[in-house]
Amino acid sequence: MAEPTVWEQVLDPAHRADPYPLYAELRRTPVSRQADGSYLVSTYPEVLALLHDPRLSSDPSHNPQFAAAMAEQPEDRPPSFLLMDPPEHDRQRRLAMRHFGPPQAPRRVAGMEPRMLEIVTGLIDEMAGKTRIDVVDELAYPFPVSVICELLGVPVEDRPRFRKWVDMALEAINPGVDPQVQQQKREEAGNELFNFISELVERHRQAPGDDLLSAMAADDGPEGRLSTEQLASTGLLLLIAGHETTVNLISNGVLTLLRHPDVLERLRRDPDLVIPMTEELLRYEPPVHFIPIRTALDDIEAAGTTIPAGSPVTLLLAAANRDPQHVAEPDRFIPDRPDNQHLGFGSGIHLCFGAPLARLETQVALTEFARRFRNPRLAEDPPPYRPSPILRGPRHLAVDVDAG
Ligand code: HEM
Numbered sequence: 001m002a003e004p005t006v007w008e009q010v011l012d013p014a015h016r017a018d019p020y021p022l023y024a025e026l027r028r029t030p031v032s033r034q035a036d037g038s039y040l041v042s043t044y045p046e047v048l049a050l051l052h053d054p055r056l057s058s059d060p061s062h063n064p065q066f067a068a069a070m071a072e073q074p075e076d077r078p079p080s081f082l083l084m085d086p087p088e089h090d091r092q093r094r095l096a097m098r099h100f101g102p103p104q105a106p107r108r109v110a111g112m113e114p115r116m117l118e119i120v121t122g123l124i125d126e127m128a129g130k131t132r133i134d135v136v137d138e139l140a141y142p143f144p145v146s147v148i149c150e151l152l153g154v155p156v157e158d159r160p161r162f163r164k165w166v167d168m169a170l171e172a173i174n175p176g177v178d179p180q181v182q183q184q185k186r187e188e189a190g191n192e193l194f195n196f197i198s199e200l201v202e203r204h205r206q207a208p209g210d211d212l213l214s215a216m217a218a219d220d221g222p223e224g225r226l227s228t229e230q231l232a233s234t235g236l237l238l239l240i241a242g243h244e245t246t247v248n249l250i251s252n253g254v255l256t257l258l259r260h261p262d263v264l265e266r267l268r269r270d271p272d273l274v275i276p277m278t279e280e281l282l283r284y285e286p287p288v289h290f291i292p293i294r295t296a297l298d299d300i301e302a303a304g305t306t307i308p309a310g311s312p313v314t315l316l317l318a319a320a321n322r323d324p325q326h327v328a329e330p331d332r333f334i335p336d337r338p339d340n341q342h343l344g345f346g347s348g349i350h351l352c353f354g355a356p357l358a359r360l361e362t363q364v365a366l367t368e369f370a371r372r373f374r375n376p377r378l379a380e381d382p383p384p385y386r387p388s389p390i391l392r393g394p395r396h397l398a399v400d401v402d403a404g
Pocket residue numbers: 058081082083093237238241242243245246249286287288291343344345346347349350351352353354355357358359
């Protein structure tokens with residue numbers, strides 16, 4: 001049997017705990033062609049340039065691996081703006097964004113901080129008396145799920161219903177999974193989730209609340225409203241993107257702090273350290289390791305290699321974040337690293353929409369973790385990881401604490 005390629009090793013769950021040496025190997029060839037005709041890009045300047053290059057499309061119908069599935073997509077189930085190019089991407093993003101942040105909605109995220117603290121305090125209070133906790137199940141998952149549901153206006157009682165479908169939808173985007181199985185999972189999870197969110201949009205149209213879905217449903221701005229289907233796609237995107245990634249940033253954050261007890265101690269003494277530290281976490285242990293679905297619309301020259309028109313391209317954000325040509329001592333976690341330019345939230349027109357929310361949630365969770373737990377230490381290192389090589393983070397994070 002042939003030796004696995006470096007990329008096959010990255011995808012192999014056996015390397016999930018520490019893919020960074022493999023990324024260092026990939027960076028030796030900044031743009032590399034894989035046997036299936038796709039291209040991997042792993043160095044900072046090239047990833048950054050391609051994130052800003054209009055010749056690289058986010059629309060999967062241009063991608064030979066996904067075109068057939070996209071052609072079968074029912075018309076009443078349009079893709080979200082994450083998978084669109086301008087001008088429609090820009091229009092739908094603007095229509096959603098105006099209700100999410102300044103200038104129109106300056107308090108939507110910042111105004112949630114007291115509520116975030118209340119949720120985290122409640123979750124930590126529930127762990128009182130325990131000497132072993134699971135940071136993923138008891139804090140890092142329930143916290144962002146509660147926040148995004150409250151923000152969107154998803155009722156508490158509906159929350160358990162969508163977890164199963166979300167897990168299935170995420171499995172469907174894992175590279176290396178048989179395309180037919182991917183398609184089947186995508187369809188099954190997609191149908192359930194789409195019906196769920198469409199019903200919710202309808203309820204919000206009829207009885208609007210103070211939430212983001214209601215605000216988007218009632219928009220009478222100069223650019224017109226999103227259709228019910230577009231609104232459902234956007235709501236679904238926000239629901240999934242709004243928690244699956246933040247879970248990993250919080251869990252990776254706790255893991256990194258427990259591996260660097262001196263930093264945990266500094267954070268206890270100086271809670272403001274959490275602001276630059278969150279940026280360093282997004283560089284050092286980013287929740288999104290790579291962006292898999294991009295396609296070259298034209299021949300593109302990068303680092304002396306021509307990516308031919310029509311080729312699928314994968315941008316390795318996590319490898320670029322540790323490119324020694326871009327950042328000094330890339331494998332060291334420096335919580336107050338100056339001038340930290342990471343790609344943890346991507347860059348360019350698809351730059352993460354939810355970044356201000358994710359930053360604030362992580363800052364609240366990590367500050368309270370440091371403040372409230374006595375003598376926390378890892379019960380298992382490395383912890384077991386979730387299967388996805390893209391959205392990378394621990395499945396469980398067992399931590400021993402002194403009973404308080
Ligand atoms: C730590 C947490 C998060 C990380 C690391 C993260 C990362 C990213 C990245 C890398 C992209 C770019 C994708 C691309 O270029 O194709 C992105 C896009 C996006 N994210 Fe996040 N995200 C996080 C949290 C959130 C939250 C909380 C929300 C929603 C409230 C959100 C909503 C979105 C949306 C809607 C897009 C698509 C933007 C567009 O296509 O214009 N994300 N995110």
